[in-house]
Amino acid sequence: MAEITLQDIIKPENQVYVKTKLMTDKNLSYCPGCGHGTAHRLIMEVVEELGQENDAIGIAPVGCSVLAYEFMNVDMQEAAHGRAPALATAVKRLWPNKLVFSYQGDGDLAAIGTAETIHACNRGEQIVMVFINNGIYGMTGGQMAPTTLPGMKTSTSPYGRDLQSMGNPLKMTELVAQLPGTYYVTRQAVHTPSAVRKAKRCIRKAFQNQLDGKPGVSFIEIVSNCNSGWKMEPVASNIWMEENMFPYYELGDLKVDGQLVEKK
Amino acid sequence: MGELRLMKGNEALAEAAIRAGVDGYFGYPITPQSEVIEYLMAEKPFERTGMVVLQAESEVASINMLYGGGGTGKKVMTSSSSPGISLMQEGLSYMAGAEIPCVVANVVRGGPGLGDIQPAQSDYFQSVKGGGHGDYRLPVLAPASVQEMSDFVPLSFDLAFKYRTPVLIVSDGLIGQMMEKVELFDTIPRLTDEEVIARYPWATNGKPKGKERRILTSLDLDPHKLEKHNFHLQDKYKQIREEEVRYEMIDCDDADYIIIAYGSSARISQKTLQLAREEGIKVGLLRPITLWPFPKQPIDDLVNKGVKGFLSVEMSAGQMVEDIRLTVRERTKVEHFGRYGGVIHSPEEVLEALKNKIIGD
Missing domain, CATH: 3.40.50.920 (Rossmann fold)
Structure with missing residues (x-):
């Protein structure tokens, strides 16, 4: 019996997972354990599955995912900090048949870009906005974010976030869900296989909304970890996220088909 | 002879935008240039030529809308006055870096700060020395009449696309507000999507089948590559200095x-x-x-x-x-x-x- 080589194993019929061709082969710049890479992949899988490779235009942010355009293999523009929704607005208005999405972190979308976020959502731009919330500024070295939890330690809240002097964590997703210009608003996670599958369904729904010409923004928050910024090992950071982030940033749909979801 | 009209400078600029085949105007009101967006909204340019007009939430948003729209190869334009133009400097720097064409008109008013709403020419430094951060220059056209408020719009777009750069039209509250006879040029049809795609292969309007996707960015973390990009920009500015002087x-x-x-x-x-x-x-x-x-x-x-x-x-x-x-x-x-x-x-x-x-x- 002939020996089985690696080439024999790597046959299409034996592959249980194939990386979407819409992710480049570049090494991700993210820390091991970070959720960004998974979120990128899900978006690109959805774009590929919807057959939109040649019609997708993405807007990358400033922050850890500043190089998102290196990894997502579609036409991409790199925005200034916080301005992605403004870029996406014009791209979609001038190319209504294209599939337009923005990708931003919490500092980008919920602090410096608050005005652009609120107004793109309020105008009801037909775009997909992806919001990665890990409660910290990762790229600049772990400073306090608008979404940093009460008491949470960061390099600019070294004794914990004091709500009296530093203000409250901003629930941007709850806020935009209230605006008439949002059509679909959901909060998901990508830290377990089941969460990933669910998040992907939501991302697909968001992009499908745009393809179907549904009125308004489809807004997806992904609560994610930042193990290096939180100074934890990846597994510990995911447990910490479940125990601390999820109670504050509750997962699930906030608005579906333009209707607010009733809390049970 | 083109159509003759008695118009304000700001109105002539707005009418010229429609006639120049502009695809998108993204603006924010500020005295003494608010007539530009008012005129555009009243004219329903979407019905005339298909031109999109949007009132943004701020000058910061409008300049970044220009980044997005200009990055797709469309003709995009905004206008403002001094304090608003200061807010746009971040976006202009990014666009200079990412080489995105657009036209920005500044109807200058007195400063510094909120200043007043009267005519001034005190934004010269900001206009010609770069304005935002980093090593860059922008072509700056200075109309001296209502006629030139109209004529310089298509000229600015020619320069913007020839050199892939933002172009400034710097007038002032006097030129913007005064009325003069103006001979309007005939409407230049907007490019079709297909023409935009064929003409500007650098533009991010959806990865062409069988070709590489496009990235528009001003970022390069490798200093040697960024220096090389700066060399390229400086070469471009040298060419502009040699070929585009007008007086x-x-x-x-x-x-x-x-x-x-x-x-x-x-x-x-x-x-x-x-x-x-x-x-x-x-x-x-x-x-x-x-x-x-x-x-x-x-x-x-x-x-x-x-x-x-x-x-x-x-x-x-x-x-x-x-x-x-x-x-x-x-x-x-x-x-x-x-x-x-x-x-x-x-x-x-x-x-x-x-x-x-x-x-x-």
């Missing part, structure tokens, strides 16, 4: 003295020329049409011809005069005169200044 000379042939002035100051100074000639003083006017690239050669030629002095007339504390001095290099007298903070100098004041500061006893 007008009035009565300079026999002139002993030269007034250098642009925009409203050039219009006012034309009257000064007349007053001076009536007194037997031979004065000419050099009017820079491009503030950057600055018309150095004609100034140099005038120095070599032996003119006895230059008076820079600006509605500012003296900004353009620095570029004149850099060109003249103390070979002859260069002085500045101007009222500012929203005050407009009279032709008589300019003549007085010419006598006191340049001609002397």
Whole structure:
């Protein structure tokens, strides 16, 4: 019996997972354990599955995912900090048949870009906005974010976030869900296989909304970890996220088909 | 002969935007230029040409809408006045870096800060020296009439796409608000999506089948690559300096003295020329049409011809005069005169200044 080589194993019929061709082969710049890479992949899988490779235009942010355009293999523009929704607005208005999405972190979308976020959502731009919330500024070295939890330690809240002097964590997703210009608003996670599958369904729904010409923004928050910024090992950071982030940033749909979801 | 109309400068700019085949205007109201977006909204350009007009939430948003739209190869434009233009400097720097074409009109008002809403020319430094962070320059056109508010729109887009750069139209509250006869050019059809795709292969409007996708960014974390990109930008600016200088000379042939002035100051100074000639003083006017690239050669030629002095007339504390001095290099007298903070100098004041500061006893 002939020996089985690696080439024999790597046959299409034996592959249980194939990386979407819409992710480049570049090494991700993210820390091991970070959720960004998974979120990128899900978006690109959805774009590929919807057959939109040649019609997708993405807007990358400033922050850890500043190089998102290196990894997502579609036409991409790199925005200034916080301005992605403004870029996406014009791209979609001038190319209504294209599939337009923005990708931003919490500092980008919920602090410096608050005005652009609120107004793109309020105008009801037909775009997909992806919001990665890990409660910290990762790229600049772990400073306090608008979404940093009460008491949470960061390099600019070294004794914990004091709500009296530093203000409250901003629930941007709850806020935009209230605006008439949002059509679909959901909060998901990508830290377990089941969460990933669910998040992907939501991302697909968001992009499908745009393809179907549904009125308004489809807004997806992904609560994610930042193990290096939180100074934890990846597994510990995911447990910490479940125990601390999820109670504050509750997962699930906030608005579906333009209707607010009733809390049970 | 094109259609003749009596229009405000701001209205002429807006009408020219529609006729120039602009795809998108993204603006925010600010005095003294709000007529631009008001005119556009009233004209329903989407019905006329398919042009999109959107009132943004801020000047920050509007300039970034230009980044997005311009990055897809569409003709995009905004207008504002000084404080709003300051807010746009971040976006302009990014667009200079990412090489995104667009046109931005500044109807300058008095400053600094909130200043006032009267005409001024005190944004010269900001316009011609870069304005935002990093090493870059933007072509700057300075209209001196309502006619040029119209004519410079298509010209600006030609430059913007030829060099893949934002282009500034820098007028002031006087040019923006005054009414004059203007001959409008015939409408240039907007490019179809297919034409945009074929003409601008760098634009991010969806990865072409079988080709590489496009990235528009101003970021490169490798300093050597970023330096190389800067070399490329500097080469481009060198070419613009060599090929795009525009100016007008009035009565300079026999002139002993030269007034250098642009925009409203050039219009006012034309009257000064007349007053001076009536007194037997031979004065000419050099009017820079491009503030950057600055018309150095004609100034140099005038120095070599032996003119006895230059008076820079600006509605500012003296900004353009620095570029004149850099060109003249103390070979002859260069002085500045101007009222500012929203005050407009009279032709008589300019003549007085010419006598006191340049001609002397």
